[in-house]
Amino acid sequence: MAIAKMKKIKLISFQNQKDAILEGIQSLQSIELIDMSAEYAEVNAMSVSSRDYFESQSKEWEEKYNSYQDLLSFLRPYLPQPKMLTKLRTPKEMLTIQEMQTELSKVDKELILKTLNDARQRLKQNDQEVERLNEEESFLLKWQKLEHIPSDIVTNEYVGTLTGLVPQTVSDSFIREIKNHKDIFVEEVFQTKDEYGITVAFDRKFEQEVNKVLDENHFAVLHYPFEEIPGIELNRISEEKTQMIEDSKALKEQLGKMQKEEWVLKLMVEISYAELQRARSKQLLVDERHLFVLEGWMEDSKVGDIREALEERLEKENFALVTEEVQEEEMDKVPIVLENNKVVTPFENITDMYSLPKYNEMDPTPFLTPFYLLFFGMMLADLGYGMLLFAATAVALKFFHFDKGMRKNLSFFHLLSYPTMMWGLIYGSFFGFELPFVLLSTMDDVNTILVLSIVFGVLQILLGLGLRTYLLLRDKDPFGAVAEGIGWIVIFVGIIIVLIANMVFPNAFVATLGQGIAIAGVVAILVASTLGSESKGLGFGSGLYNLYGITGYVGDIVSYTRLMALGVSGSSIALAFNMIIGFLPPVARFTVGILLFIALHSINFGLSLLSAYVHGARLIFVEFFGKFYEGGGKALNPLKTSEEYIELKNNYNR
Secondary structure, three states, X not given: OEEOOEEEEEEEEEHHHHHHHHHHHHHHOOOEEOOOHHHHOOOOHHHHHHHHHXXXXXXXXXXXXXXXXXXXXXXXXXXXXXXXXXXXXXXXXXXXXXXXXXXXXXXXXXXXXXXXXXXXXXXXXXXXXXXXXXXXXXXXXXXXXXXXXXXXXXXXXXEEEEEEEEEOOXXXXXXXXXXXXXXXXXXXXXXXXXXXXXXXXXXXXXXXXXXXXXXXXXXXXXXOOOOOOHHHHHHHHHHHHHHHHHHHHHHHHHHOOOHHHHHHHHHHHHHHHHHHHHHHHHOOOEEOOOXXXXXXXXXXXXXXXXXXXXXXXXXXXXXXXXXXXXXXXXXXXXXXXXXXXXXXXXXXXHHHHHOEOOOOOOOOHHHHHHHXXXXXXXXXXXXXXXXXHHHHHHHHHHHOOOOHHHHHHHXXXXXXXXXXXXXXXXXXXXXXXXXXXXXXXXXXXXXXXXXXXXXHHHHHHHHHHHHHHHHHHHOOOHHHHHHHHHHHHHHHXXXXXXXXXXXXXXXXXXXXXXXXXXXHHHHHHHHHHHHOXXXXXXXXXXXXXXXXXXXXXXXXXXXXXXXXXXXXXXXHHHHHHHHXXXXXXXXXXXXXXXXXXXXXXXXXXXXXXXXXXXXXXXXXXXXXXXXXXXXXXXXXXXXXXXXXXXXXXXXOOO
């Protein structure tokens, strides 16, 4: 239960073996390559030119990957979708990289791409055409009463005609002015809330005056781009729209039968992503004319796997693989892999949320796990809620298929269901109802629960100080270990003895002994701070300032009272909901009341779950990690495949 031991690997091989080697490394999904290009750029011009070439190659693969993803996103909505439960119960296909490539070689991928791209283009064109026809239809529907084409009306030397639009106003002053003019005949074609469509006829002798009146009243001559009258054009548009819609419908039906094409696209997405990552990785290597060199980090336990993977692809004499121990100056660069048992592993998410440890630190996950379980259980603390959480996560883990990250989260909450049920039994709470047996009542034993919360908090703080002491002693800093760890532990022990001797088992001698122990801790901090500093005066001042930290410890201890507060509040809210439902008449209680019970307890369960999750993490991050843990490590980022649609079959990892 610790940070996995890492090794630095160096591999030298021939240029013509580069793709096979990178594919072998990628198949392991456990090696993070080191960027060597910058280090050797000044002395190796070939690496610089190779880097430029591989950068352009990466862009090409990225474009392909994005285009395949885009095409897959286009196709999937038209395919029959499995039900959610069926989807969750169906595992992803598992293939090696070679098997994916073999599968893809069996089909004409270019034909599939052309077919899908053509279908997408036709659908797009049909949609655009329908949109254009809709706009024309909207225009023509207003003018459908027009029984002539404006440009076809005969205008001679005696009579002039115009068709156009006049804006509508509140007072209708524009249209009224035109209609009331003695020399203008108006035929109204349509009227909307915004405008009038009209045809006007007038004596050519008064054309100048008529045009002036029309201009003053914002008459706009109609631009009619069609060859036939609106009624005929509307029939044509209806026929064309029907044709486009039918064509699109037929295309969509064809797309709905392309499950094989979907599978091919998934293969292409996975392979193009793998190629993209390998092309990017090539930019990290050092290239000579005939050879190349790569460096990387991997777990010591998997060194044998890389040899096996490479020997499967090329002869032993075609590569040289060397492993090195991690050097002191490389500690901050080493990527981190955590190794824990199946109980502790799900709680690595808590550590990761804060920050992974550096390689020369300890993994705090095994130490935070029991406290997080305890704190979460105290804050949710209901047998019914715990059983609900247990059942939901157990069913999901047993019958459904999720990716590794989701399974880890489900396992995390599954483990948390046990302390939730345990504290539910202790508090005697089952969905807010009181059980026949109650060890601690959230109504009557609040002070006892408060004391328990503080006791658990003090234990966690003492553990944090103990771990701090261990780390400082490991780093050969005995004075720091006393000043920052042992001294405070002694002070806490002394204070605890004083409290017990005064409040639990009154005993003046033991109380005095406790005071002496606490004072000894204070003296130890001052002496260690003084001896550990080159300037004794500054060291003594540092010790005094360190002792001022007692106020911070008081604040830390007070923080643990939230364990009581959240547990009691959740229980009280559940009880209040039950009382509300209990006030309903019997008929309503067993009809609407059941629905109300489910709704209200779902809300309380969700809020209590969220509160326990957040506040539990907060106690770990601030009160516990603040005593000994810094973090700052980075997770191993191996060369791998995407596994978005197809899980990579790995025959090497043991």
